[in-house]
Amino acid sequence: MTVLWSTDPAAAETYHYAIGGQVHAADGAHAVWRALTTTPGEPLVVAGPEIDLLAVCELAERLxxxxxxxxxxxxxxxxxISVLAQALRAGIREVVVADDLSALSVACGRSLEVSRRMVSSTAGPQSRQGTIVTVFAAKGGCGKTTIATNLSAYLASLGQRVLIVDLDLAFGDVAISLQLDPEHSAADLIAMSGHLDQAGIASVVTRHASGLEAICAPSSPADADRVPATTTSELLQVARRSYDYVIVDTPPAFTEHTLAAFDVSDIAIMLATPDIPAVKNLRLALNTLDLLGHPQESRVVVLNRADAKVGLHVPDVVKAIRAPVATSLPSSPAVPASVNRGVALVLDEPKHEFSTALRALAERHVVTRTPVPPLDAPAAIDQQPLPRRRDLRQRRRKVLR
Ligand SMILES: Nc1ncnc2c1ncn2[C@@H]1O[C@H](COP(=O)(O)OP(=O)(O)OP(=O)(O)O)[C@@H](O)[C@H]1O
Ligand SMILES: [Mg+2]
Known part of the structure; x- marks a missing residue:
């Protein structure tokens, strides 16, 4: 991914051939960062002659x-000479005279080659691309927090580095479910917005006995509004570089934060309980995600609190939501009892049927990422080509308003 950072509308035309390949234009440091961190390929930034030296140095230092x-x-x-010295100190690879297009072409080739070698020789945490899993239900109380905490605790017990992020910023209960006593919360990330790094995340996490780390919701609901959605995206992108799994617990609504999480997630666990209001809301949520261009293949629909005696049956739910159900988790009083004790049932009672089903879900759909078989005869609506996935928050503004 090569990004041309310029505010000059003619820049793309001027430098396109010298840079070569596919060039993404960006007019600010934030847009450059986003393009680099969300698009695969050897990353290269070419900063135009009109871009402030200090801004480029800042970005280079962060990179x-x-x-x-x-x-x-x-x-x-x-x-x-002074610009050259300052640039090299910041980690800028080369300074090129703007109208020397052949020198620019050679410098781009050289930089891409260096990046290629670095990528192929790096096996350490910098090259890690952890899996981001968002757990969502459009109706409250379906078991998002229960599943997010148990899934996180189970993955951590396998020796994986796991971060659970409580995006239910106003009323989150990850901390209470795991009996954590957080000194810091997501509100402490606000001051680091735009330059958040792994050390910044480490300064905010709370550690659980299982090895799991958590970014808890602010203790005061009033602080929730102060956390920008862009901070959520930044947090998840930076976190995936040092954690094997980042599990996101969400509020029961498509907030800006939730959409930012869907945007960068590899897996979306979509929950419902087997009752008509929850199933109706799940269908609406899936429809909304379709409209927003969210990829269907990343979704794992889970029925929680499945109880053959009182609930809807899986075929009824499949018919209603017009999407496959990946698995069901049984209903059991042991679940709320474990929450009240502040322990993850999957670790506390590993032989319990809920724990067995949760482990199967984790292994099949999160660790090995076995695709959920599509329905045999998808309804016409599901066969329509989906719009390309892009910023869900921007799309929502168009679709939902
Ligand atoms: N499989 C289950 N069997 C029995 N009770 C369950 C099960 N899963 C969750 N519960 C209980 O249901 C209640 C709601 O669960 P949880 O808090 O995980 O839902 P949530 O979707 O996070 O809710 P909210 O929308 O309020 O954040 C809790 O009391 C929890 O213990
Ligand atoms: Mg919850």
Whole structure:
């Protein structure tokens, strides 16, 4: 992914051939960062001659820590020794005179080659791409927190590095469900927005005895509104570089934060309980995600509190939601009892039928990512081509308003 950072509308035309390949245009540091962190390929930034030197140096310094394989090339109208020294100190790979297009072409090739070598030789945490799993239900009380905490605790017990993020910022109960006593919360991330790094995340997490780490919701609901949705995206993107799994617990609504999480998630666990209101809301949620261009293949529909005696049966639910149900988790009084004790049932009573079903869900759909077989005869609505996945929050503004 090569990003041309410029505010000049003619820049793409001027530099396109010299840079070569597919060039993504961005007019600000934030847009550059987002393009680099969300698109695969050897990362390269070419900063136009009009871009402020300090801004480019700041980005280069951040990349040096968080995405060291990324190359930054700086274009300047003329070469100046003090600019050169400052650029090299910040980790900018080369400074090129803006109208020397052949020098730019050579510098781009050189940087891409360095990045390629770095990517292929890095096996450490910097190259880690942890799996982000968002647990969502459109109706409250379906078991999001129960499943997110048990899934996280189970993955951590396998020796994986796991971060659970409580995005139910106003009323989150991850901390209470795991008997955590957080000193910090998601509200402490606000001050780090735009330059959040792994050390910043480490300073905010609360550790659980199982090895699991958590970013808890603020203790005061009033603080929830202060956390920008962009901070959520940044948190998840940075976290996946140092954790094997990032599990996101959500509120029962498509908030800006939830959509930001869906945007970067590899797996979306979509929950319902087998009763008509929850199933209706699940169908509406799936429809909304379809409209927003969210990929169907990343969804894992789970029926929680399945009880053959009182609930709807799986075929009824499949018919109602027009999507496959991946698995069911049984209803049991042991679940609320474990929440009241502040323990994860999957660790506390590993032989319990809920724990067995939860482990199967984790192994099949999260660890090995076995695809959920599609329905045999999908309804016409499901056969329509889906719009390309992009920023769900922006799409929502168009679709839902
Ligand atoms: N499989 C289950 N069997 C019995 N009770 C369950 C089960 N799963 C969850 N519960 C109980 O249902 C209640 C709601 O669960 P939980 O808090 O996990 O839901 P939630 O979707 O996170 O709710 P909210 O929308 O309020 O955040 C809790 O008391 C929990 O113990
Ligand atoms: Mg909850």
């Amino acid at each position: 040096r820590v968080e995405l060291p394989e990324a190359g930054v090339l700086l274009l300047r109208r003329r070469l100046d």
